[in-house]
Amino acid sequence: MTEPASPAPSPFCVTLDDVRAAARTIEGRVQKTPMLPAPRLSALTGANVFVKYENMQSTGSFKERGALNRLSQLTPGERRRGVVTMSAGNHAQAVAYHAGLLGIPATIVMPATTPLVKVENTRSYGAAVVLDGETLYEARERCEALRAERDLVLVHPYDDPAVIAGQGTIALEMLAERPDLDMLVIPIGGGGLCAGNAISAKALKPAIRIIGVEAALYPSFVNAIQGLDRPIGGPTLAEGIAVKTVGSLTLPIVRDLVEDILLVDEPAIERGVNCFATLARSMAEGAGAAGLAALLAEPERFKGLKVGLILCGGNIDARLLAAIMVRSLEREERIASFRITTADRPGLLGAIASRLGELGANILEVSHGRLFLDVPAKGVSIDVTVETRGEEHTRQVLEALAADGLAPKRIDRRSV
Structure with a gap:
């Protein structure tokens, strides 16, 4: 009797089994956030919209999933030595929060230009915060130096298999509730969120379509995949996805599994933030509203489809949100x-x-x-x-x- 052939090895660093293992690891330790129909957003865009509210995590973003999964894989010796990462916001808070709960020393390198509220939030979870450089790139250099100097373990914001697998648990939950979804529209920065959820969604439902969304000022994946040389940089409302360098692990996943990457400009991102606040009664930061911004910018592409949006973060300054809402009223006369x-x-x-x-x-x-x-x-x-x-x-x-x-x-x- 011929033995059945073993399955072909995955070409990617993460498999559905890895995502399922991550789901077991983080179960009960992060919020299983609600996914709800959004009738007013559906009426506005012409799509049948369902929103996964990751802004309801304890630190306000999806980043907890990947951070906790990575921290849970540390050996006893690595836990004693501690971890280090670089981030200007959500990843910093997620690592600090869960490292604190696990009793793991954490050092977070943040650009000196990081808003004080984000710095203080990160410190409040017990992490040591080092402010260095004007940009995340410069903070990364200090992070690498600290890792080598103190023998710390790096918890990368997106280019780590355990982090990618942790983020992919979102699509497991979404498709468990709505297996009839036609499409997921996912913000892309370094690619961890999009890559992880593309892996799990396509494995569970090969016909599902994945659309990525980048801020027009930071077209990193568009450049990498399409061989373009669009300029990168500038002040964006979506600072959570303002990444100049794509992940080496996430790039092949996005290239193979994501149907298209849309670029959304600043007015569209502003409109997305405002629509979440006024129509869905929920706070969204710029990156969190990027998926909705894409639907608002190109409604014909999504018309009539069952679309799952990930509201991936809600850490927006209250004064900025107020300014956006007033600006929207001015645009509407x-x-x-x-x-x-x-x-x-x-x-x-x-x-x-x-x-x-x-x-x-x-x-x-x-x-x-x-x-x-x-x-x-x-x-x-x-x-x-x-x-x-x-x-x-x-x-x-x-x-x-x-x-x-x-x-x-x-x-x-x-x-x-």
């Missing part, structure tokens, strides 16, 4: 600014305020100036910012003021 230049007279400001109230506009801000040289000596310039019901209401308000002889001129904040 629900906040409008205009200038009135006219003869100065007693009661003018009160009359304008009363008129705007009659028109149903809510005054947010008023600037009253008499000393500008482009204003007549007996004149006054009044800048008003109002909240309206939308573009049509804004037009009606301005037309009514013009009919009153006030000649309002729009102030376009986007040009300032």
Whole structure:
């Protein structure tokens, strides 16, 4: 009797068995986050959207999965020596948090430009934080030096088989709940999240389609896979996926299993963050909203499909989120600014305020100036910012003021 042939070895550093083993390792130690239908996002994009809320992890991102899986594989000797990593945010917090729970000394190298709140969060979990360099690349150099000097174990943010396998547990949970998903849309930075979930999803359901999403300012995988030389760098809202160098382990996985990689610009990422906040009632950082940004940017590509989104992180500064929401209102013409230049007279400001109230506009801000040289000596310039019901209401308000002889001129904040 002929023995059955053994399965061909995997061409990748991670297999479905590795991901399943990671799931057993982290079970009960990280949140099994909810995956919920998002009807308002579905109506907006034309796809049938389901969101996996990884922003509900204890440290606010998916990074806990890979970090815990890697830390759990350390030998007793390695645990005593401790670990080191470099990160500007989510990976730093995940390693610090779970190393603290496991009693493992952790040193985190962060760029000196890292926001103070992220530094303090990482320290609060018991890790030693070293601030060095202006960029993550420079922090990586210090990380390598510390590893060699102190004989520490590196917990790489994405280019490590155990980390990749840990991140891949997300797709196991998603497909267990929604085996009918047609597609996963996954943010890509260094590639650990996308690679791990491509491995598990394609093994469980070969027909499922995987789309990656990069910030347009950081097209690292697009360059690597398509042989391009697009410029890389710049300030992005999606700093969590702002990676200049792709992983050597993640690249072949993404190249072979990911159907396409979409680039999303900053306005689309902003819109994604705002839509999660206002339509899904959930906080998303820029990287966490990248998948939704892709659906908003190219709705025809996803129309009618059952799409799984990973809201991979929610660590966004509250002031930044507030600014994004206000900017979105301005883009939708629900906040409008205009200038009135006219003869100065007693009661003018009160009359304008009363008129705007009659028109149903809510005054947010008023600037009253008499000393500008482009204003007549007996004149006054009044800048008003109002909240309206939308573009049509804004037009009606301005037309009514013009009919009153006030000649309002729009102030376009986007040009300032």
